[in-house]
Amino acid sequence: MLIKLDSSTISQDGEDFEIAMNNFTLDSNKEYACALLKASVWYSWHNISTIYQNNTLRYSPDGGTTFKSFTFPNGIYSIQAINSALESFMLAENDYTVVSGVNTFHIKIQGNMTTLKSEVILSNNYQLDLSQSTSIRKLLGFDAVTITAAGTTSSSNPANITRDVNSILISSNIISGSWDNGSRGQILYAFQPDVGPGNLINIEPTNLTYLPLSSNQINHIRIKITDQLSRPVYLNGEHVTIFLVIKEKNISY
DSSP: OEEEEEGGGTTSOTTEEEEEOTTOOOOTTSOEEEEEEEEEEEOOOOSBOTTTTOOEEEEESSTTSSOEEEEOOSBOOOHHHHHHHHHHHHHHTTOOEEETTEEEOSEEEEEETTTTEEEEEEOTTOEEEOOSTTBSHHHHTOOSOEEOSSEEEEEEEEOOTTTTOOOEEEEETTBOSEEETTEEEOEEEEEOOOSOTTSEEEEOOSSOOOEEBSOSOOSEEEEEEEETTSOBOOOTTOOOEEEEEEEETTOOO
16 A cells, blocks of 8 residues: 655654554554655755854954854855855955955865865965864864964864765654664665755655564654764755555565
8 A cells, every 4th residue: 555644734844744644454464564665855954053053163364363253054065165155254244355356365165075174275364263162163074273374274084064964764653673773773764865955855766675564553654854873854844755655564566
């Protein structure tokens, strides 16, 4: 049997919603298994947010005498987007110089695809403070430090722009038989986005993996979207549509 679950039909978050199953019955004398047939999930989770307390940055335009603070709007940022947002703030603060008619900024943040680290390039006596606990430093791979030296400074660690989100897990309360790091879990399916941020991820497994139901008595079905560390993946108001298939365990399709 086919089951459609759509978070847009209820006033719950797409990353954690529950659908009541009215008049839904399964034969108590039979065993059943469930698989994910299809899912639609928006790539809408942020890597910089007030929720994660990683959305600030301070810099000094005068060798450390004064510092200005910038708070990034919640969003999905690449290293290039982080640099662009900082430049926009510095432009508004008049912290730039014009060279041959071109606006020149004295802080540049960039990625190094060879080392997989981030680089900060300073000039004109500017400093970049990454010492605060709420700074974006962990995404960039830096330890708690204030960068004062002119020229290029590389991060101590590889950049972690995804905030350690490597896989997305779809879990359900009706599932048993999956394992999560040595413990029994309710993981229905795992995937990595195959589209860019802001796009719809359409998931259609080529080979369905059937997992036993935890019970034949299903009063509700709960769907949770997390990362591989079991942390909530906040979809920021976007909805999720799930299609499940339930079949008898001794029937093959």
